[in-house]
Amino acid sequence: MKAFVMKKIGSVGFMDKPVPRPGPSDAVVRTTRALICTSDTHTVGGGIGPRENLTLGHEAVGVVHEVGEEVKVFKPGDRVLVGAITPDWGDPAAEDGHPSQSGGPLGGWKFANTKDGVFAEYFHVNEADANMAGIPGGIPDDMAVYCADMLSTGFMGAEKGDIPIGGTVAVLAQGPVGLMATAGARLRGAGLDIGVESVPGRQKLARLYGADEIVDFTKEDVVERILELTAGQGVENVVKPLILC
Template identity: 45%
Template sequence: MKAFVLIEPGKVGWYDAPEPTLTPYGAILRPIAVTPCSSDVHTVYGGGSKKAPNLILGHECVAEILEVGELVMDFKPGDVVAVPAITPDWRAAGIQEGNYRHASAPFSGHQLGRSMPGVFAEKFLIPDADTTLAKIPEGVSIEQALMCVDVVTTGFTGAEFADIKIGDTVVVMGIGPIGLMAVEGARHLGAARILAVGSRPVCVELAKEFGATEVLSYRDGDIVNQVMERTNGLGADGVILCGGGDEVFTQAVDMARYGIGTISNVNYYGGTGSLAFPKFSGGRGMAGKTIHTELAKGGRNRIERLLKMIQYGRINPEKLVTHKLYGLGEVETALQMMKDKPRDLIKAMVQIDWK
């Protein structure tokens, strides 16, 4: 079958891959809408752990079920479902410890396009359909469901781990697609003031629509100074890291409030080495600032809850889709767009009509 793969670090291409083999709890699906992610860009161009030869890429997908295993109860061929980017092995022992995203190994929750074949292919396997696939409610569009499988859940994860309380001041560092949904999540959790950091006009406009009360730019001076000036020297109750280089981690510690400030990181830092922890703003180790470093929440229940937010008009993530392409072959174009980040891009959706 035709599949878009990582040939070697920095090189992608099309490959005649073997078709997936059905498992008793699993389902074989074909994608009807996909979108490349910055994580796909990191996988191809950013190094990281060694990947299997000709690894099929992709982990953001809405798909049609073609076959189900003999032990699948809730799904059938013909169902159109949202496929979560984060697919924990819910039968792993570590799940009982609440370790949903790293239960059997580091990043074991992030398997698609990383440790198992991804969704950029004519067919793909989900090993455990009932615990993974999400039913799409009536009235929810393909674009909306597609944004939920990664972007919405990651942005909301960032907001949730920022421990936001009613009336808080929150900073969102980076307003790409993840940061925009972190802004939306912070608003829903009760943040009164949301300072979003970014400069691309298409993102600035949407950040304001989603709930940012102010948008700050690095072009206007040091971001930490801007935040501290606007908070009368106190800093932010919560800082959500959704983009930027290694320096943003240090800046987050600098701008978080002493005693109650919480830093929630869903940002990816490439390469090796260390992230700098500032001694002074870290209170020389005693500042009382909490740091969370989190992989997005996934699984069926999580995505179905987010889809309810769309169904009842609470969020409108389809506004993130700025570009639409057609046909599986356009995945390569969409990935290049995510790498190059043209100024008018937020997310590129590839729609696939198999008829």
């Protein structure tokens, strides 16, 4: 199969690799759609150290090609979404509610880090029943693929922020992940959802996804404006999307 790889720091290209085989609880998925993340460029630039011929990518959807004998939920032919984080769910960190840290710091991040990623015709998924989700028939792959990382990362930020019902939250930056954090904050019950952003198009999208107020840091002091909006109390939670992704 063809795979797009990081040959070494600063160098990428295509190469042929064998189609992976699943272990007893794993699956192999035929890729139908995949997205590039800024993390991929950081990886190629050496952000996580040297890698040799590592298949890149961690955001994908596809069709199940093969499953191990212990897989119960999925079968070949199923359309599936695979999260960018694929933990080992029996690990103490995952069982304690921190799946991205299973096996050690960021150990749940396997694709294009500790194993081949999804920029290939086929990719391997560990613990398939827990790390894949079926895609409903009415949702096209082009839409579903955004749930693999951007939506889930933003929602995770809102969850980890433990936003109280009726609480006040500020989301710094309204890029793709920030927009999903804004939407997540609204779903979590935020009473006042403040988006900090300077780009007009992103400001418009932030309101669409749930922001009540927009603070433009190029035109006003963010802290002063937030204090004004909250009668001097400030916010219970600050979500920083750039850190989350």
